[in-house]
Amino acid sequence: MIGAEIRSHPAVPPEPALDPREVLVATSVTEPAGRRLPCPAAPLLAAGLARAGTRARTAPVVLLPEGTVSPFRVVTAPAAAGAVAPRPVLACGAMVGPVRRGPGVAAAHDRRTWGAAWNTVDGWSRLARPRTVLLAAPRSFCAGVERAIETVERLLERRAADGTPLFVRKQIVHNAHVVRDLEQRGAVFVEELDEVPAGGLVVFSAHGVSPAVRAEAARRGLTVVDATCPLVTKVHAEARRFAARGSTVVLIGHAGHEEVEGTLGEAPRSTVLVRDRDDVAALDLPADADVACLTQTTLAVDETAEVIDALRDRFPNLRAPASEDICYATTNRQLALRAVAAEVDLVLVVGSPNSSNSLRLVDLCRRAGTPAHLIEDAARIRPGWLEPAARIGLTAGASAPPSLVEGVVDTLRGLGPVTVLERTTTVETVRFAPPSPVRSR
Numbered sequence: 001m002i003g004a005e006i007r008s009h010p011a012v013p014p015e016p017a018l019d020p021r022e023v024l025v026a027t028s029v030t031e032p033a034g035r036r037l038p039c040p041a042a043p044l045l046a047a048g049l050a051r052a053g054t055r056a057r058t059a060p061v062v063l064l065p066e067g068t069v070s071p072f073r074v075v076t077a078p079a080a081a082g083a084v085a086p087r088p089v090l091a092c093g094a095m096v097g098p099v100r101r102g103p104g105v106a107a108a109h110d111r112r113t114w115g116a117a118w119n120t121v122d123g124w125s126r127l128a129r130p131r132t133v134l135l136a137a138p139r140s141f142c143a144g145v146e147r148a149i150e151t152v153e154r155l156l157e158r159r160a161a162d163g164t165p166l167f168v169r170k171q172i173v174h175n176a177h178v179v180r181d182l183e184q185r186g187a188v189f190v191e192e193l194d195e196v197p198a199g200g201l202v203v204f205s206a207h208g209v210s211p212a213v214r215a216e217a218a219r220r221g222l223t224v225v226d227a228t229c230p231l232v233t234k235v236h237a238e239a240r241r242f243a244a245r246g247s248t249v250v251l252i253g254h255a256g257h258e259e260v261e262g263t264l265g266e267a268p269r270s271t272v273l274v275r276d277r278d279d280v281a282a283l284d285l286p287a288d289a290d291v292a293c294l295t296q297t298t299l300a301v302d303e304t305a306e307v308i309d310a311l312r313d314r315f316p317n318l319r320a321p322a323s324e325d326i327c328y329a330t331t332n333r334q335l336a337l338r339a340v341a342a343e344v345d346l347v348l349v350v351g352s353p354n355s356s357n358s359l360r361l362v363d364l365c366r367r368a369g370t371p372a373h374l375i376e377d378a379a380r381i382r383p384g385w386l387e388p389a390a391r392i393g394l395t396a397g398a399s400a401p402p403s404l405v406e407g408v409v410d411t412l413r414g415l416g417p418v419t420v421l422e423r424t425t426t427v428e429t430v431r432f433a434p435p436s437p438v439r440s441r
Helices: 042-051 111-125 143-159 176-184 211-219 230-244 258-264 277-281 301-314 328-341 356-367 402-413
Strands: 023-030 036-038 056-063 074-076 089-092 104-107 131-137 166-169 187-190 201-204 223-226 248-252 271-274 291-295 346-350 372-375 391-396 418-424
Touching (some): 023 042, 042 056, 042 111, 131 328, 131 402, 143 176, 230 248, 230 291, 248 258, 248 301, 328 356, 328 391, 391 402
Parallel strands (some): 166 187, 166 201, 201 223, 248 271, 248 291, 346 372, 346 391
Antiparallel strands (some): 056 074
């Protein structure tokens, strides 16, 4: 296909010409006879090309019959009303023309583009072989995340008629795909309340806010819908209760995390933040001090237990809440992944980099000696990770949509047959009712 002439059909208006250094990565290829060949590993090639400095875009392509104008003419669907234009083509996971079979086939007009494209294709093609994927269950959305997303979705539906904006303070949950989807549907995400017009409607995220934020919303006359996870609300109530009794509240968590900032704001004069045993040792408090401990809900269970043990060693009369602060979903996902990690060569955790519970899943595997990587979606997978991996563990943080996990499995199928096995350690039945302002009337 190198150098094959691809000309515009006289009966079809051409699409805007593309730079010959740009490569189209086919997500599927439809042959002249009508057979459609899926190209599931297309995201891997497109991302690999981008990392190599080659401009790439993905789209389905259709091959026109030989003799029509050129055997290698393409149209990009769904523009099948179909503008046709000269363009280089990179099809992954399908045979395009008579050149070769394998995970990738490419055509490009520019020699340098061809070289970069072929190197990328060749790199992925060498990874083509059967694999086993072990899915950890439970994974993906928890009840608090589902409640928060549903809150925004219902409000968007109600406000669609009059077109008034819906504002959300911070990310509703820590996942870029979720935020992007809600933005496309009309939600306006802001960092602080001064970006919301006076009298506007604003949703507080699942991570919670401090009393100071609530006071500012009231001062500015904002209508507030609170999507704070009920388990975070529980921690806030405990902070107020312990502080009211005169205890020094030691909060175990990560500085700068939105949940931590909200909890610290409940009793700022009575609360100190620690992250690890060293922070506990550095606390300037006597051994007989009245100390209570709380934790961020998304921490690693085993690491947090070590910090609590260190607190008990220093403060024998340590107070703690009646039940664990670390949420059920965080705990369940860690236990499920621990059961999988010992059986695989590599673990992929689907989640965004600012998702605390997703990061803890990666940490858990690495501490156990299993290579693990956090990926926002299938396109973030690197070839070097897969080369030694015949068995791959797969899970997702509590704020990652299940569809992203399905996308990873589908993409791996572009590199050869995939056997999928699921390891279930518990079945979650927890559900949280939406905030009262959005409940069905």
